[in-house]
Amino acid sequence: MTNDEPEEDRTTLRRPAPAALAEPIVHMLDIEAADGQPARRVTIGPGPLTIGRGPQSGLVLPSGDVSRSHCIVALDREAAIVSDLGSTNGTIVDGLRAEGPVRLAPGARLTLGPFTLVYRSGRAADFARTEEVEKDLARAGRYVAALLPPPLADGPVRADWRFVPSTNIGGDGFGYGWLDEHRFAVWLLDVSGHGVGSALLAASVMNLLRVHSLPGTDFTDAAAVLAALNDRFQMDRQGGLYFTIWYGVYDTRTRILGFGCAGQHPGFMMLPGLATVQPLWVKNPGIGLAPDWPYRRAEVTVPPGARLYLFSDGAFEVATTDGRQLTIGDFLPVLAAPSQPGLAEAERLWQAVRNVARPGPLEDDVALLILDFT
């Protein structure tokens, strides 16, 4: 258009840009491992999802405690609604028996017989990110587990263990080995918090203890080891993380076990012929909480046939099916109970932990270590 030409009124029509399509919400049920069934995830589609023992169910849960047609989950706009179908044992939602249709909040836990189903909703991309995080946590757990020593079936000190990392990886670790011809070191640690950070610190300490890499430190002296660890791993320099540890050294010549605790609950010794366990504990703060702390140690004589139990707090700080929170006092009778022929002691303890805890993944790592002294 030039200045000589009359101006034209122009009206420009612009077609509105297509509205950005909101990513749809997806609805899932995470079924926790139980009754020999592996963990799995199922999608709740647009149609109702029937759940029951019967083969005609959309989601089959094979257990005699699940009714053939147990309940139904249906979507109502953006919400999921669960309705019990007159099941024998009821559909439990977050601990309460559903008496009518119940709207599920994200994270709601449904209990059907031995099975726990966790309701989740969100955008598909968010689920993908969460799955990646969970895979990273599982990798971290496998790495820590790879640092654990093999069981010892022979020799003056025999060792067996069970290690079950939690889904959130809790920062447990342990190890043992000969310092020289006569002295055997054993330790069990627990880093504060959960997650990859805790696992990283646990792995750092485990690697250091495995190769005795604390310059100038006498690894046969429990107090010296704790002091050196405390000097190396002050909380302010470890991202706010600290850890507790039980460390001991057994001398085959004297049969003396010298040990130290740093913020950890006791180890327990079972003497042959006795039905009770003896706590082995020294009061010291956790590693990293107090600079220059004068760590203390103690000693005990180990008679032939004695057994030492070391375990993480994940073994006893469990929630039961009836909602109780257990403490170490609830675990001691398990230690003192007689061994079962044909069942490894570490496995016996692990089964005891698993049986008393409510169904589903445990909230913390479980580390169980048993040493037998000949």
Place this chain on the structure above:
Amino acid sequence: MELLVVENAGTPMRLVLTGRLDAAGTEKIEVIFAARVRAAPGHVLVDLTGVGFVGSLGIRMLIAAARVAERARRKFILFGAQPAVAEVFNTVALDDLVPVTPDEGTALAQIAA
């Protein structure tokens, strides 16, 4: 986990914790807890009578707050721990690092001393 701040003129600030000081409970309040301790005009009492559980991150929160108070030359005293919590404090030797008293009266007496 809930945090209630009680401030009365002439008395130490009282931080009242209620619930479980587990990972989730600690995460919920630790920033505001630390901020309150940092900004406290004087000594600080922490009321634990309503706390049924303290985990490792709760321990860290209490120790970190005690250090803040110490740097400011203020007393920081925990009181009223339930038996299970007191046992945890003993196991981790928290009571060697931070003053712990059985009740508020004893805590106030320590502040006055």
